Amino acid sequence: MSDLKKGLSDAVAAAFVAAGLPGDLGRVTPSDRPDLADFQCNGALAAAKIARRDPREIASLVTATLANDPRLAVAEAAGLGFINLRVSDAALADRANELAADPRVGATRVDKTRRILVDYAGPNVAKPMHVGHLRASIIGESIKRIYRFRGDEVLGDAHFGDWGYQMGLLIGAVMDESLFVKDLVEQTNRRVSPLSPTEEASTFSALSQHVSLEDLDRLYPMAAARGKEEPDYRDRARKITAALQTRTRGYHLLWRHFARVTRVALERDFHALGVDFDLWKGESDVEDLIAPMVRELDEKGLLVSDQGARIIRVARQGDKKELPPLLVVSSEGSAMYGTTDLATILDRKRSFNPHQVLYVVDQRQADHFEIVFRAAYLADYAQDGALEHIGFGTMNGTDGKPFKTREGGVLKLNDLIEMTRSKARERLREADLGAELDPDTFDATAHKVAVAALKFADLQNFRGTNYVFDLDRFSSFEGKTGPYLLYQAVRVKSLLRKAEDTSQPAARITVGEPAERDLVLLLDAFDHALSEAYDKKAPHFLAEHAYKLAQGFSRFYAACPMLSAEPGIRASRLSLARTTLRQLELALDLLGISAPDRM
Numbered sequence: 001m002s003d004l005k006k007g008l009s010d011a012v013a014a015a016f017v018a019a020g021l022p023g024d025l026g027r028v029t030p031s032d033r034p035d036l037a038d039f040q041c042n043g044a045l046a047a048a049k050i051a052r053r054d055p056r057e058i059a060s061l062v063t064a065t066l067a068n069d070p071r072l073a074v075a076e077a078a079g080l081g082f083i084n085l086r087v088s089d090a091a092l093a094d095r096a097n098e099l100a101a102d103p104r105v106g107a108t109r110v111d112k113t114r115r116i117l118v119d120y121a122g123p124n125v126a127k128p129m130h131v132g133h134l135r136a137s138i139i140g141e142s143i144k145r146i147y148r149f150r151g152d153e154v155l156g157d158a159h160f161g162d163w164g165y166q167m168g169l170l171i172g173a174v175m176d177e178s179l180f181v182k183d184l185v186e187q188t189n190r191r192v193s194p195l196s197p198t199e200e201a202s203t204f205s206a207l208s209q210h211v212s213l214e215d216l217d218r219l220y221p222m223a224a225a226r227g228k229e230e231p232d233y234r235d236r237a238r239k240i241t242a243a244l245q246t247r248t249r250g251y252h253l254l255w256r257h258f259a260r261v262t263r264v265a266l267e268r269d270f271h272a273l274g275v276d277f278d279l280w281k282g283e284s285d286v287e288d289l290i291a292p293m294v295r296e297l298d299e300k301g302l303l304v305s306d307q308g309a310r311i312i313r314v315a316r317q318g319d320k321k322e323l324p325p326l327l328v329v330s331s332e333g334s335a336m337y338g339t340t341d342l343a344t345i346l347d348r349k350r351s352f353n354p355h356q357v358l359y360v361v362d363q364r365q366a367d368h369f370e371i372v373f374r375a376a377y378l379a380d381y382a383q384d385g386a387l388e389h390i391g392f393g394t395m396n397g398t399d400g401k402p403f404k405t406r407e408g409g410v411l412k413l414n415d416l417i418e419m420t421r422s423k424a425r426e427r428l429r430e431a432d433l434g435a436e437l438d439p440d441t442f443d444a445t446a447h448k449v450a451v452a453a454l455k456f457a458d459l460q461n462f463r464g465t466n467y468v469f470d471l472d473r474f475s476s477f478e479g480k481t482g483p484y485l486l487y488q489a490v491r492v493k494s495l496l497r498k499a500e501d502t503s504q505p506a507a508r509i510t511v512g513e514p515a516e517r518d519l520v521l522l523l524d525a526f527d528h529a530l531s532e533a534y535d536k537k538a539p540h541f542l543a544e545h546a547y548k549l550a551q552g553f554s555r556f557y558a559a560c561p562m563l564s565a566e567p568g569i570r571a572s573r574l575s576l577a578r579t580t581l582r583q584l585e586l587a588l589d590l591l592g593i594s595a596p597d598r599m
């Protein structure tokens with residue numbers, strides 16, 4: 001099954017070929033002038049240049065061939081040589097019925113299934129997520145869903161930042177602050193035998209009384225700052241890091257406690273956002289691979305000694321800017337952020353052998369990834385081009401600067417979600433919605449409205465651009481917002497509920513009114529939007545489609561009475577409404593948004 005755009009492109013291409021011209025010029029796009037045509041083709045202009053003929057003559061030749069196509073009500077040459085096409089009502093109705101019968105509502109699958117790994121969110125131990133992680137989570141989740149839905153075998157991995165120097169800093173800082181923890185860690189460090197499971201459990205519960213995520217969050221920036229200023233402090237952190245990496249019992253236990261408390265909070269935030277991972281791997285999971293990897297890199301002749309460190313040079317001739325080398329082993333002998341990334345590539349190759357790895361990470365890490373990827377290609381850990389950084393811009397406040405709290409601090413994700421939820425409650429009441437819901441359902445609905453507001457605000461922009469987060473605007477039920485989309489979906493649901501008692505199953509859709517035509521053309525455009533989102537790893541194509549579809553439904557709802565129409569028309573329109581709802585909910589789901597049943 002193909003959409004009208006593809007089907008007509010084939011027909012126009014054949015008409016070009018019949019006129020002795022290249023078929024690829026027959027590409028059809030939605031018309032810029034919907035008042036004149038549904039689709040247009042500008043190929044005659046290009047063909048005229050190649051063949052040195054009059055574009056208007058070519059356009060006329062092509063439209064003459066198309067005159068017999070039963071799908072077209074009008075095929076005419078216009079202006080300087082444009083080809084305008086208007087689809088017949090019958091062809092639109094056929095397409096609508098095809099979509100109505102299709103469980104995927106027009107979405108095609110990829111021809112060849114590939115294994116795709118999406119590395120996204122990238123939360124870190126000891127740091128609650130802040131708004132910076134929001135974009136990575138939202139965009140990554142949507143890309144994961146889009147790829148999976150198109151038929152690929154997809155794994156999403158959180159790539160938990162849980163290893164390295166920061167951990168040493170934090171262990172030192174926590175031991176400074178709590179004598180209890182200090183004693184416990186030192187005693188455990190001295191132990192020769194491992195802790196039994198019961199000992200372990202009681203130690204973790206004791207640690208919970210003394211070290212919370214809030215403590216870690218407070219201590220980490222302090223320790224990081226001291227590490228920069230005081231060489232002794234830094235050295236101690238490095239020593240602890242090295243001891244942690246050789247699994248010194250006490251440090252290792254405390255570190256596991258950090259990871260546990262962080263993860264509880266992270267999971268709460270991810271759950272609230274409707275984000276979930278297939279793999280929850282940490283940087284620490286590749287620790288064992290690092291030493292053999294370094295040996296192998298050495299054998300391959302890739303490692304170069306440089307002032308006591310070991311690096312891989314990745315700069316290439318013709319580079320526009322100078323790329324620093326990958327630092328594999330620091331002069332203190334420790335593994336770096338790039339080292340764990342490289343080892344992770346190796347690990348993923350062995351465990352999943354992905355055709356492609358998509359790293360959904362802030363644009364500011366572009367150089368980091370370019371360096372790691374080049375090193376991986378040199379080491380033959382991945383096929384050229386298989387690793388791709390899917391960068392994104394920052395989320396700014398209404399002042400145009402990176403989003404901050406009123407006090408100027410970094411806003412925690414959990415607080416942002418709470419803030420948006422309370423705004424959603426307010427908006428629902430303002431709009432007189434949800435009044436008949438019981439309190440729990442009302443809260444759950446407000447939560448869905450909040451998630452829709454947050455996600456759609458993000459996903460409606462091309463990911464590469466920065467955007468301004470304006471809670472007032474994004475939580476409105478009017479305009480290009482998540483809540484508007486939910487409102488339209490709920491409108492269809494309530495319409496269908498009202499009609500249910502007398503509705504005829506699977507009625508044939510007929511098309512006559514302009515609003516019906518427009519709605520079918522919009523439904524037809526879904527697959528194209530989805531393919532664009534897939535090819536360009538850019539969910540905004542799908543967000544745009546969902547928005548247009550919701551608007552198209554709204555116009556249809558206003559122009560075409562349903563419940564009061566005569567039975568045949570009523571059944572047709574209800575079926576069109578139901579198909580629209582299915583496609584809208586599907587598109588929303590691929591964006592990670594879900595609509596409530598009532599509002």
Ligand code: ARG
Nearest residue numbers: 119122123124159161341361
């Ligand atoms: N934890 C990192 C950060 O907060 C992001 C990780 C991104 N993924 C990766 N494979 N490096 O900056």
